Amino acid sequence: MFALGAVFLVAATSSGVLSAEASSSVSLDITPPSQLVSPLIASKLADTAGTLSSNGPPMYPQWTYLSGNGTWQYFRAATWTSGFLPASFYLMNTRKSVLCKGDNGAGSTDWLATAQNWMQGLDPVANPNAELFDGVRHDVGFLSFGWIEALALNGNDEKAKAAINSYATYLASRFNPNVGCTMSWNPRSSDPTEFRVIIDNMMNLELLIVSSKLTGNSTLYNIATSHANKTMVNHLRPDASTYHVVNYNQTTGAVVWQQTAQGYADNSTWTRGQAWGIHGFATMYNYTGDLNYWVTSRRLAEYYLSRLPESGVPPWDFDAPAVPGRPSDTSSATIAASGMLMLSRFEQSSSNTTGANYWANAAVRLLSSTTSLAWRKESNWQSLLSNGTVNNPANPPNNNTGIIYGDYYYIKAGNELLDQGLMNCSNDQAATAARPTSPSSPQTNSGTAMPSQPLPRYTHFPLLHHMTPAGLLKRTLSWTGRLLTVRLKTERNHRLNRHVVPGQSETLPIGLVPKSNSWTAPHLFHAQTPLRPATATRDFFKGKEMASKPSQDPGHLSTPALVADTHSSDASPLASPFGSTTTLPSASSKSGSYQSEKFASRDDSNQYWAGSLTLLDTFETYFDSRIDLLERRFKQHSDRWKRKAGYALKRTTSEALKRTKTPTEELSRLYDERSKEVEVELAKIKKKFQKRMSTVQEAWESATVVRTREKLSFLYGVMMVLATALLFGLAPEWLHVVYSVHVAYFLPTRFYVYKKKHWHYFLFDLCYYAQILCLIYIWGAPSNTTLWVAAYLLSHGSLASAVITWRNSLVFHDIDKMISLFIHVYPPLVFTVIRHFYPNVENRFPAAAKVQHLEPVQSLVLSTIIYLIWQTLYWKFVLVDRRKKIESGQRTTSFSFLINDKRGAIGKILNAAPPQHRELYFMFGQLAYSVLTCLPAIFLLYTSPRQSGAFLLFIFSVSVWNGGGFYIEVFGRKFERELEALRKELAEATSGGATTPPSQGAGMSPSRPTVSASSDPGDFSSSSASSSPLVVGRDGPNVFVEDLSLDLKDERKKNQ
DSSP states (O other): OHHHHHHHHHHHHHHTTTOTTOOOEEEOSSOOOGGGGOHHHHHHHHHHHTTOOSSSOOOEEEEEOTTTTOOEEEEOSSSTTTTHHHHHHHHHHHIIIIITTTOGGGOSSOHHHHHHHHHGGGOTTTOTTSOTTTTTGGGHHHHTHHHHHHHHHOTTOHHHHHHHHHHHHHHHHTEETTTTEEOSBOOOTTOTTEEEEEGGGGGGHHHHHHHHHHHTOHHHHHHHHHHHHHHHHHTBOTTSOBOSEEEEETTTOOEEEEEOSSSSSTTSOBHHHHHHHHHHHHHHHHHHOOHHHHHHHHHHHHHHHHTOOTTSSOBSBTTSOOOTTOOBOHHHHHHHHHHHHHHHHHHHHTTOHHHHHHHHHHHHHHHHHHHHHHBOOOTTOOSSBOOBOSBTTSSSOBOSBOBHHHHHHHHHHHHHHHHTTSSOOSSHHHHHHHOTTSOSSOOOTTOOEEEOOOOOTTOSOOOSOOOOHHHHHHHHHHHHHHHHHOOOOOSSOOOOOOOOOTTSOOEEETTOEEETTEEEESOTTSOEEEOOOTTOOGGGGTTOOOTTOOOSSTTOOOOTTOOOOOOOSSOEEEEOTTSSEEEEOOSSOSSOOEEEOOOSSOOOGGGGTTTSOHHHHHIIIIIHHHHHHHHHHHHHHHHHHHHHHHHHHHHHHHHHHHHOSSOHHHHHHHHHHHHHHHHHHHHHHHHHHHHHHHHHHHHHTSHHHHHHHHHHHHHHHHHHHHHHHHHHHHOGGGHHHHHHHHHHHHHHHHHHHHHHTTOGGGGGSHHHHHHHHHHHHHHTOTTOHHHHHHHHHHIIIIIHHHHHHTTOOOOTTOHHHHHHHHHHHHHHHHHHIIIIIOTTHHHHOHHHHHOOSOOHHHHHHHHHHHHHHHHHHHIIIIIITTHHHHHTTSSOOHHHHHHTOSSSHHHHHHHHSOGGGHHHHHHHHHHHHHHHHHHHIIIIITTOHHHHHHHHHHHHHHHHHHHHHIIIIIHHHHHHHHHHHHHHHHHHHHTTSOOOOGGGTTTOOTTSOEEOTTSOTTOEEOOOTTSOOOOOSSSHHHHHHHHHHHHHHHHHHHHO
């Protein structure tokens, strides 16, 4: 651990990572849209602010009228979107008073007074009958945005504190320790045990952490981290897409189902939900410093960017059919862009300029595309943006509208760009005077680096996790120790018992949540964040205010960057919104044990392994290039040392020869004699080894061993057919495992056998290429849709049809034929099961769930590309590099086999072609064959489980028919040859005067035994000569000949 820390310190210091004077800069490739700081924003918000009623209860805008005139539709305060307009006023106050002092673009409105007026209707203490709790439920965190902004301006704002604590208490009351989350929607009467949680809830956790700081109750902090950890496990798919809704069982905490409410389908990705996840996990990292949240936010953002269409504006659902008129969702874009700017800020704090540039440019591109599509420059259109989607599955759909939260995050993103110095206010001169560190001209496309601003007092993301020299080294050493002690989870149920000493400070694993008398640890892979002792004071946060507001009190409370630095040893009663007190469990319970939770859902903990450790993440970010440099330098030194060693050896040998009295010729003679002796000994050993191998080979090929081996093969083949049928019916999720295990055994076996026969060039054929692709998809990239389509088409196309073209047969006693049949029949069976019959396929094979239908043109192009890749490799490595061996007859390939097959249709066609063109015709013929055989899979099989089943039955029936033909025809012809030889022997034996009784006909006695196909070679029946002459075994014909010879001797005795 110390060595790793030392390496880290030295490398980081040499690269400037730990230099306190190191400065980072962010470079933009494109200019941020000027509309982000347009005076029209202030104008429209001022017009909306004037609608506040002085008589009745306030009404809050949510979305614009669907007819297209851009008029806000207003709703009561007890609506989850009511907090966004007042919060927008606070953002404009920050822009006017801090970010753009002296700039007229922020308008003349008193934004602070306006915000305070609009917040009156969202005060849960002053409006107990407004149903702000029961009407909004889990989304009370959105209502608290304005209160958190107010508290940032004035840390002594008692009204803001009371509102925040009241909302947090209500949200905490919706927490279920068994589940580890706060409930979103109340259970329906039809299922009182359901506990539905939506991805949106990530945005409400900030409320709990801020209240935890205000009250000193760490339980609220632990509830927030528990909810985030559970979301990280059960809302994320392996490819970092998200489920909208996860339903748990209230009693057991098990996942019941993962579905959608506002997305296109249960296995699709609702884009606004993905954006909530990006922003929510980034916010959690900002408060906790837990790298799991940073890594998760980055993964969600990477997936989001990878699924954007060419327009750069996200659709309402990434998996909704791309048909004309598919609604976009600009609110999703602005939320995601705001979250990516937070990620850029985090990278700057870590001195990672590359990462900061990446996320800043991604956010600006997203904002630019959104602005180009949806910016409403009409003054009578009340929202800033259009083309938002409120709820597309609703009846009627609510889309292509302006949305208040889309506007809020648009303004928020503009403030962040201003704060980072990545763009100027609308009045450049005023902005420059107010902020001398900002550039004097707008950002251009030249990509000139612009100095990033230090984290000021008014930033919304004041990190407490700066990578200072001491802090970074301390964290590195800490994580190095944790790396050595982390235990990989191999089971879903993992228990960790630890004694808790009441009243003492403790280090709580992230994810520990209160559960009556125990703590629940749903995700032990997560980082452990130490809870600071109660001696920490608010002075620690001086000068690090939040919410983009200037401090009016030097000693005020700074909430956004707070971590739970205190925790109470006893339960803390908080005022309940229902008038009673709700006692929340505290860190020190009587049980004193930590107990992990049992999960019925998939365990995705391993996917966070690489990203959850600071040391690994740091090496990935900073030291890859340095490690490579060290390796190259070491190689140079190594080569130099080898050369010096070689020179020293030669010099030593030369000096030894000079000192010896034996002449050089004598040394050479002795060396030659010794070499000859060694060669003779090696030849003897080789000969002895070959003799033993020959003995073993003869024993292996003996009749007894062959019969036993074929019996075992027969037994295994029959049982394999039965086991496959049982697995399909009882546990289809195990079929791909059975397939993989068999391929891992069959392919090396086939290589060994074919290598001995010089047939191993057959292993370059397309069918083996397809096996590798199938295994790569199953075990390497189950989320890759391209690889899924490729493997599916190959298995149902070229592989399955080869049963017909290559006459694969179900011959149980022949292991070679069984391997051939397995290679061609089992992949289409496995991929049919994955496509149509695999339970919860989206968890194990996300790509199969994502691709609901195959596009004909794209699929045919893909199958052609797959074939051409294989054919190019085949042509290079076989037909070019090894042509001499093939032409000389030393090696056999599919082409040489078919060209010599004069009876087959393919052989006849190839032989009719000019010799110089045969290979070209063969390759084009294979291409046409490969494409044509994919057509049934594209048009019939992919969407129909019944047709897929019928297809598999047909292919298997062909193999059974071929196997029956083998048993009847091949063994029958073998028997006929034996019988013909016997007739000749009888004719020669009776030519000396013996006569054959007329009743025997063709030398066959009616009473002689015939070999039965249903028995061993020695098991005979006394059926008539007209019975089917089947021989199962190698000694059957010989036994039959001996039996007829005895009959012949009897006839001779009678004639005498």
